[in-house]
Amino acid sequence: MAPKATTAPGAAAAGPRAIVDAPAARPAGIPRRHMDFAFDPRAVPRDWFDDDPFVTTFLDGLSLLFPEGERFFVDAVKHYRERLAHDPELLTRVAGFIGQEAMHGKEHRQLNAMIEAHGYRAVPALDAHLRWLLGAVRRLPPRFQLGATCALEHFTAIMAERLLLDPDTRHLFHPAVRGLWSWHAFEESEHKAVAYDVYRAIGAREPERMAVMIITTIIFFAELAHYHARLLAARGVLHKPWRWARGLWTMWGRPGYFRKLIVPYLAYFRPGFHPDDRDVEGLLDAWYGWLFADGGELTDALTATHYPGASSEAA
Ligand SMILES: [Fe+2]
Numbered sequence: 001m002a003p004k005a006t007t008a009p010g011a012a013a014a015g016p017r018a019i020v021d022a023p024a025a026r027p028a029g030i031p032r033r034h035m036d037f038a039f040d041p042r043a044v045p046r047d048w049f050d051d052d053p054f055v056t057t058f059l060d061g062l063s064l065l066f067p068e069g070e071r072f073f074v075d076a077v078k079h080y081r082e083r084l085a086h087d088p089e090l091l092t093r094v095a096g097f098i099g100q101e102a103m104h105g106k107e108h109r110q111l112n113a114m115i116e117a118h119g120y121r122a123v124p125a126l127d128a129h130l131r132w133l134l135g136a137v138r139r140l141p142p143r144f145q146l147g148a149t150c151a152l153e154h155f156t157a158i159m160a161e162r163l164l165l166d167p168d169t170r171h172l173f174h175p176a177v178r179g180l181w182s183w184h185a186f187e188e189s190e191h192k193a194v195a196y197d198v199y200r201a202i203g204a205r206e207p208e209r210m211a212v213m214i215i216t217t218i219i220f221f222a223e224l225a226h227y228h229a230r231l232l233a234a235r236g237v238l239h240k241p242w243r244w245a246r247g248l249w250t251m252w253g254r255p256g257y258f259r260k261l262i263v264p265y266l267a268y269f270r271p272g273f274h275p276d277d278r279d280v281e282g283l284l285d286a287w288y289g290w291l292f293a294d295g296g297e298l299t300d301a302l303t304a305t306h307y308p309g310a311s312s313e314a315a
């Protein structure tokens with residue numbers, strides 16, 4: 001049977017057109033995809049997002065948070081694995097979540113090495129600071145850590161969905177780094193409900209979930225602002241707000257990537273919220289074809305795909 005064309009709202013115009021008409025069917029499940037990106041600091045400009053130092057340093061800061069942050073997510077979820085023995089389907093999804101986050105950390109370390117090579121000497125100090133901060137959070141009750149993980153997974157899910165939906169923003173990334181962000185966004189959408197379902201399975205209550213989101217939002221944005229300020233200072237534009245104007249417009253004006261996140265963010269505070277309330281299956285089907293099918297954007301960087309529970313790995 002010929003592959004069926006898949007259309008996703010807003011994404012059809014965004015994807016690589018060569019294979020739009022013949023996307024491969026996306027297998028069910030959450031696989032660990034082994035990626036191998038290479039970033040040459042001499043070939044990638046320091047301001048790799050739209051030649052814009054403000055937005056690029058913001059994204060650099062986000063990338064610097066990922067390896068340790070995602071390791072924290074993995075540990076927070078792993079803590080409850082034994083409590084899930086009655087639910088093999090959720091355990092399989094947890095295994096996929098762990099595999100994907102581990103790969104994200106590994107590849108963002110490559111990007112972070114490039115960022116450091118671009119002259120941001122604050123990177124090791126920021127890493128040490130984050131390890132200290134997360135060390136402090138790890139002393140809090142495991143249930144809080146899982147709640148914070150769900151809150152941050154909501155952030156990554158809504159940012160990822162926006163990136164996949166937003167051709168204008170996606171094409172502002174330098175081609176050498178676009179693949180990493182596309183892959184990460186794709187997989188964050190793919191596993192967005194896993195930590196949340198574990199949180200529900202251990203009996204999280206709604207007021208607690210929302211309170212943890214408020215605390216996490218404050219800490220997350222304080223940290224992100226701290227990272228951004230350090231990198232802006234290193235870039236020499238911290239005290240040049242006129243250099244911020246274009247970046248702020250991109251983020252909050254047009255295309256307004258962050259402005260468009262406000263409503264999806266607030267959805268977390270709706271009683272009974274679930275990440276799958278926002279259906280991204282059609283979007284993922286389309287992007288699977290564009291990224292991973294024969295001739296897809298990421299087939300060269302994809303070295304193996306492993307489905308938890310499968311006996312063999314498929315390249
Ligand atoms: Fe991730």
Ligand SMILES: [Fe+2]
Nearest residue numbers: 101153156188
């Ligand atoms: Fe994630």
